[in-house]
Amino acid sequence: xxxxxxxxxxxxxxxxxxxxxxxxxxxxxxxxxxxxxxxxxxxxxxxxxxxxxxxxxxxxxxxxxxxxxxxxxxxxxxxxxxxxxxxxxxxxxxxxxxxxxxxxxxxxxxxxxxxxxxxxxxxxxxxxxxxxxxxxxxxxxxxxxxxxxxxxxxxxxxxxxxxxxxxxxxxxxxxxxxxxxxxxxxxxxxxxxxxxxxxxxxxxxxxxxxxxxxxxxxxxxxxxxxxxxxxxxxxxxxxxxxxxxxxxxxxxxxxxxxxxxxxxxxxxxxxxxxxxxxxxxxxxxxxxxxxxxxxxxxxxxxxxxxxxxxxxxxxxxxxxxxxxxxxxxxxxxxxxxxxxxxxxxxxxxxxxxxxxxxxxxxxxxxxxxxxxxxxxxxxxxxxxxxx
Numbered sequence: 478x479x480x481x482x483x484x485x486x487x488x489x490x491x492x493x494x495x496x497x498x499x500x501x502x503x504x505x506x507x508x509x510x511x512x513x514x515x516x517x518x519x520x521x522x523x524x525x526x527x528x529x530x531x532x533x534x535x536x537x538x539x540x541x542x543x544x545x546x547x548x549x550x551x552x553x554x555x556x557x558x559x560x561x562x563x564x565x566x567x568x569x570x571x572x573x574x575x576x577x578x579x580x581x582x583x584x585x586x587x588x589x590x591x592x593x594x595x596x597x598x599x600x601x602x603x604x605x606x607x608x609x610x611x612x613x614x615x616x617x618x619x620x621x622x623x624x625x626x627x628x629x630x631x632x633x634x635x636x637x638x639x640x641x642x643x644x645x646x647x648x649x650x651x652x653x654x655x656x657x658x659x660x661x662x663x664x665x666x667x668x669x670x671x672x673x674x675x676x677x678x679x680x681x682x683x684x685x686x687x688x689x690x691x692x693x694x695x696x697x698x699x700x701x702x703x704x705x706x707x708x709x710x711x712x713x714x715x716x717x718x719x720x721x722x723x724x725x726x727x728x729x730x731x732x733x734x735x736x737x738x739x740x741x742x743x744x745x746x747x748x749x750x751x752x753x754x755x756x757x758x759x760x761x762x763x764x765x766x767x768x769x770x771x772x773x774x775x776x777x778x779x780x781x782x783x784x785x786x787x788x789x790x791x792x793x794x795x796x797x798x799x800x801x802x803x804x805x806x807x808x809x810x811x812x813x814x815x816x817x818x819x820x821x822x823x824x825x826x827x828x829x830x831x832x833x834x835x836x837x838x839x840x841x842x843x844x845x846x847x848x849x850x851x852x853x854x855x856x857x858x859x860x861x862x863x864x
Contacts, residue, residue: 510758514773521780529787538783540666546779547672548730549749550772553757554679555723556750557771561683562716563696563763564616567627569724569750571634572608573743576601576728578638581647581738594654597732602725608634609721613714631747638740647738658733668730675726680768692716696763752799753778756806778802 525533532538552569559566579585580601589596608630615626649655660667683689691712694702703709724743731742757774759766778799785795 511767511769511773514757514770514777518773518777518780521777521784525780525784525787529784532787533784538787540669542776542779542783543669543672544666544734545782546775547666547668548727548734549746549753549779550672550775551675551723551727551730552743552746553750553753553771553775554675554768555720557679557754557757557759557766557768558683558692559716559720560751560754560759560761561696561763561766562692562713563699564623564713564716565627565751566612566717566720567624567747568608568612568630568634569720570743570746571631571638572605572721572724573728573731573746574740575608575634575638575641576604576725577732577738577742578642578647578740579604579738580728581649581732582641583647586650589651589654594651594657597649597651597654598729601728601732602722605721605723605725605728606718607721609718609724610714612721613717616717617710617713635740642738642740644740649732649736649738655733655736658730659736668734671726671730675723676768676772683768688712688715693764696765698764749778752803755803761807 522533552573556566556569580597585597585600612627612630615621616623619626658667658671662670683692691702691707694705694707695709695712699709727746728738728742732738735742753774754766754771755761755774756777757767757770757772759771781798781802782795785798
């Protein structure tokens with residue numbers, strides 16, 4: 478692709494807010510998607526108040542919803558980075574279980590008793606990061622598809638957790654650990670504060686750092702990112718390590734909430750996390766997504782479960798509702814992505830872009846240099862590469 482073509486593409490003016498293109502851009506952009514999610518959450522809360530009355534609106538119930546959302550919320554934030562980067566991580570639930578088991582073994586707790594309970598926290602984080610590193614290396618350098626690699630890690634991590642714990646629930650004995658993480662600050666549960674801090678840190682990392690810009694670039698078009706000087710394989714490894722660290726944090730939170738470490742922890746967390754990320758507007762093909770959307774997506778699912786529980790509806794009905802919501806969210810994603818692609822192509826034609834189809838800037842980008850990453854430019858993907 479010629480340098481002049483790139484310049485032409487980059488200098489195409491955005492449609493004005495008064496035209497139809499501006500309306501499409503507003504509704505399909507992050508602000509429009511997040512506003513729609515907030516409205517959906519508000520409607521769900523209204524339904525909860527109507528059907529469950531004071532039981533739903535009670536402050537204790539609200540805090541319960543936030544506590545339940547905090548653990549899966551941290552996992553979902555890590556998943557958001559992986560999916561924006563063009564990958565997928567099916568092992569997050571098993572990594573939560575493995576981290577919780579390893580951090581609550583008798584040996585680990587004995588060391589923590591002799592020194593400080595922070596040893597348990599560090600152990601969980603290191604286990605999550607180590608497993609994430611294995612995922613990343615196998616995917617980026619072993620050239621194994623992300624779906625298969627993380628599926629294998631799911632089975633292996635869950636099995637290792639069962640071996641370490643001998644399929645028994647391990648009780649957390651350190652009272653200082655429990656008092657710190659199971660307590661509250663000014664009436665706000667510590668778990669909720671941790672979730673908020675992780676969300677803020679994730680937002681800053683994704684939107685205000687070079688790491689975040691590179692994540693969008695790799696997810697939008699891995700080959701173009703490589704040509705722009707980004708070390709795609711190394712960045713892919715970092716994304717999976719980040720997801721593993723998020724699983725370690727979630728394991729610590731779950732240990733505090735349940736006072737146990739167990740190989741059954743985190744069951745189906747991978748599905749809940751992917752569902753929350755998709756509902757939050759992150760494109761499954763990579764290249765687009767927001768932390769705010771993921772947080773609201775987590776709250777939507779947790780609130781939905783709470784409303785169903787308060788109205789004595791079965792868990793089977795909850796599962797059906799989740800499935801329907803996920804399908805609708807993906808269909809909406811496809812619709813919005815198609816609309817954004819049409820607007821982008823129209824702008825390129827009006828601006829006289831010379832990008833050739835199949836080039837890094839064209840609508841059909843070349844193959845990805847990283848297995849598990851998207852194979853070309855994606856509709857709705859990030860068009861700006863870091864310099």
